[in-house]
Amino acid sequence: MDKKKYSLWFLAPSMIIFFVMFIVPTVSSFYFSLTVWNFDSIKFTGLDNFKMFFSESHLNIGIKNTLIYAVLTSGLKVILAFLLAIFLTSAIRTKTMIRSLVFFPNLVSTIAIGLTFKAMMHPTKGLINSALGLIGLPNIDWLGNTDLALYSIILTDVWKGLSIATVIYIAGIQSIDKTYYEAASIDGASGWHKLLHITLPLSRPSRNSVLILSFIGGIRTFDMIWAMTGGGPGFATDVLASIVYKQYAAGFYGLSTAGNVIMLILIALLAFPLQRYLYKREEA
Amino acid sequence: MSTTENNRKPNVETNATSSATSSATSSAASSAKANATSAANIKTEKFRKKSKLKQGGLKLLLADIIGLGSALIIFVIPFLFILVNSLKDRRGANKMSLAMPETFEWGNYLEVIKTNNYMVITAFKNSAMITVGAVVVLIITASMAGYIMQRRRDKVTTWANAIIMIGLMVPPAILPTIWVLQFLHIYKSMFSIIMLEVAINTPFTIMLYRGFMNTIPLELEESGFIDGCSKIRMFTNIVFPLLKPVTATVVILNAVTIFNDFVNPLYFFPGNKNATIQLTLYNFMGQFSSSYNMLFADVIIIVVPMLILFLIFNKRIVEGMVAGAVKG
Structure with a gap:
């Protein structure tokens, strides 16, 4: 009965586009990553690309940086957005206004934000250093210092991504049943206790969403890096996605594809189990 | 994950004040x-x-x-x-201060638009075509797919669902995609970039539609079928109009994502003629490296459409983004 009413033909357009444009390239990337190729010729080389990726320091720094980036951006967003959401669900009167202000960066393209912050982080003339100078702090070379550059980009990413994380948290906190708070108040719980024992545990679904979303976003990051440093100084801020681009531009298609495959493996090995684990705990 | 979705509906603002x-x-x-x-x-x-x-x-x-x-x-x-x-002249802008401009140089905007043979105008046109094209195709294909995937539960739809979910997490493989596009002889064409944007945003959009189908009662369709409604008319005349709220969300979210997309046009739609609005900024970064006023004027040109969108649809955008994210 159902099968007659709901024709599978309705699925076809979506599936065909998705299959041709996404699944075929993804599956074939496993093969291409094992070769040295261009659009005219192809030579199978086994795991050479991956060996090179892990041994060359200008390539494997991308794996390290990608992991640092994903872990730090998702961690910072989870913590800061929670605090901000608590503040914005309290009784303050300007919260609608603040919410709009916090939210807007989410609509602006990453490339535009990256460029803006690159200018504000200028080592001698930048706005951030001028502000620090006002309170007597020395100039910091935010994007030129190899030890610091990646973290400056991470902070900018958090600035942009905080908005959506906060909004998710706000939705989660507002959906908590009010009777919990009332019952706790009758039992004489303080605001701090309510926060710790009601809001914190019951906002777990939102926390999981924020964590997974920003972790995957962190592994895939490209625009922000490209707009702010282009992977430099040297290779200090190269991530997997920027290496994929650089190898592509240099004509090393096999290496570039291998970078894509490593990104896929990282997501399969880290993000997927993380999601599984978080949702299992959510159900329990 | 989807639990918050329904609870959220009753007026958000009053909830907040009542908690206080x-x-x-x-x-x-x-x-x-x-x-x-x-x-x-x-x-x-x-x-x-x-x-x-x-x-x-x-x-x-x-x-x-x-x-x-x-x-x-x-x-x-x-x-x-x-x-x-x-709005400053070149020297003023290169000081990079927050001070107000001494003279307002509105001409900067005109100059940016004229640069490289009106590249910004071409780029706006391209971006608009890609965005509108991809969103329209997405609405049609994903609403049909979401409808069937929610209503019909069998092996095929379970598999389709599993495959779609991969697309939510895994980034597109760049060079193999170009290889496929070249094989089909559509590389660097408007058609190919629209189809790519559709493919990349399909998983998320199907998920939104499928989730919303959950809330639509079966009775309407049952009585429709008894009255002899065909499968196609059932969808176009009865189901699709009911999907209006989620279609609005789909339009806004995908329009913002596709308009702001930088990576995919960079790889799959190269060439000066094919510039999109995000790529103009990237091109100008080299060209205007010593005249920040021009670069910033381009940033403003890029930001303004989003600002207008935000001022009009503020609430819808925020709600849509939460719905999308929480489902994701």
Whole structure:
């Protein structure tokens, strides 16, 4: 009965586009990553690309940086957005206004934000250093210092991504049943206790969403890096996605594809189990 | 994950305020009991409540001021910085200060638009075509797919669902995609970039539609079928109109994502003629490396459409993004 009413033909357009444009390239990337190729010729080389990726320091720094980036951006967003959401669900009167202000960066393209912050982080003339100078702090070379550059980009990413994380948290906190708070108040719980024992545990679904979303976003990051440093100084801020681009531009298609495959493996090995684990705990 | 979705519906704003007042009312309730037992307590209770409220008011005011102040500094100054510098002359802008421009150089905008043979105009046209094209195709294909995937539960749809979910997490493989496009002889064409944007945003959009189909009762379709409605008319005349709210969300979210997309046009739609609006910024970064006023004018040109969208659809955008994210 159902099968007659709901024709599978309705699925076809979506599936065909998705299959041709996404699944075929993804599956074939496993093969291409094992070769040295261009659009005219192809030579199978086994795991050479991956060996090179892990041994060359200008390539494997991308794996390290990608992991640092994903872990730090998702961690910072989870913590800061929670605090901000608590503040914005309290009784303050300007919260609608603040919410709009916090939210807007989410609509602006990453490339535009990256460029803006690159200018504000200028080592001698930048706005951030001028502000620090006002309170007597020395100039910091935010994007030129190899030890610091990646973290400056991470902070900018958090600035942009905080908005959506906060909004998710706000939705989660507002959906908590009010009777919990009332019952706790009758039992004489303080605001701090309510926060710790009601809001914190019951906002777990939102926390999981924020964590997974920003972790995957962190592994895939490209625009922000490209707009702010282009992977430099040297290779200090190269991530997997920027290496994929650089190898592509240099004509090393096999290496570039291998970078894509490593990104896929990282997501399969880290993000997927993380999601599984978080949702299992959510159900329990 | 989807649990918050439904609970959220009843008016969001009132919920927030009631949570704040709930503690006050419940403490009032408990104090009422005490009042009944001894009349003498009444006065002191009242007094205590009053002073508590006053203290709360002061704290709130302080929180308001600090909150708004820091939000302004952290989230508004960067945009203000771009705006004032886009209106300065070259030398003024290169100082990169927040000072107001001495003379307002509105001509900067005109000059940016004229650069590289009106590249910005071409780019706007391209971006608009890609965005509109991809969103229209997405609405048609994903709504049909979401409808069937929610209503019909069998092996095929379970598999389709599993494959779609991969697309939510895994980034597109760049070079193999170009290889496929070349094989089909559509590389660097408007058609190919539209189809790619459709493919990349399909998983998320199907998920939104499938989730919303859950809330539509089966009875309508059942009575429609009894009246002899065909499968296609069932969808176009009965189901699709009911999907309107989620279609609005789909339009806004995908339009923002596709308009702001940088990576995919960079790889799959190269060439000066094919520039998209995000790529103009990237191209100008080299060309205007010593004239920040031009670069910032281009940033403003890119940001303004989003600002207009945000001012009109503020609530819808925020709700849509939450719905999308929580489902994801």
